[in-house]
Amino acid sequence: MNLYPLGKFLVSALYYPLYRVKVIGKENFPKEGGVLLCTNHIDNLDPPIVGMTCPRTVRFMAKEELFKMPLLKSILPRVQAYPVKRGMSDREAFRKTLKILKGGEVVGLFPEGTRSKTGELTKGLAGAGFFALKGDCVVMPCAIIGPYKPFKSLKVVYGKPMDISEFRERRASAEEVTEAIMSEIGKLIKEYK
Template identity: 75%
Template sequence: MNLYPLGKFIMSTILYPLYRIKTIGKENFPKEGGVLLCTNHIHNFDPPVVGITCPRPVHFMAKEELFKAPILKTILPSIKAYPVKRGKGDREMFRRTLSVLKSGNVVGLFPEGTRNTTGELGKGLAGAGFFALKGNVNVVPCAIVGPYKPFRRLKVVYGKPIDINPYKERKASAEEVTAVIMEEIRKLLEQNKS
């Protein structure tokens, strides 16, 4: 069952007027092929906000505990979410993510790993660099420029895809590639401050 279009419609009717969402840079988003979409994480509403502003459906990881809740365990898979075990090497999640990317789909990732409420961009985890190097896909940086306050402007900015090939060729580490991705997100945040 695919509830993604319905979910996108419902969340759009609520979130667009509530946060006066403005999307910038949609034209930068590849129209086809696998995409690793990396964004900062400032609020619980980040996944639906990215989901409604992104030109293509986005597959998100969600903590596995959510898949044990009676209603959510049915809804989450139908809106393209899949489980991740936090705090441990989750091989199934790694395989699933690479499979989704190699199938030509979009995976949304928050490289910081958790919400950052300080307003500053945190350090990215190596997983983002790993998927960028192994996935052989476009990597698109994205910045959510808050705050999440009703009827205040919220911006979602999509940057140009990052060329990962030079890093692959010189066998850069996952940590180095993650740092490059985080720097692109930081630039988008700086350039689009309210």
């Protein structure tokens, strides 16, 4: 049973007023086709915040350990999340991600791989560039600008879709594409902070 719509409603009802969430650039989000949604990672609440502000359903790749926790293991698949083994090449998760993107859906990814301890943008991992190159999709840079403090303003900024075709044509490396994605996220943070 798909709990995504219910989850989105409940999270929105709680977090919009609590964190005074302001969404910028929502109109930039493609209405159809595969989208790799790449966001900075500052808090454990980032996935629900992105999920509630995004105009389309987001399939999040989440660390495998979460799927072993009693409550989460039954909820996560029902809110469209799927597991990935961290720190190693997880071929099954890679194949699933490419299949989702090529099927015209949205995959949510935190290129940094883990939360930033300082809140500053850190280096992205090559996986984001790999999916951008192989996924037959556009890349949406997104910035979450905190802090997560009750009744302080939290911004979620959607940039313009990135066209990766030029990188594909010249066979750019996954690392180079990730750097370009992180640069776009960094620009959004700088502009809207």
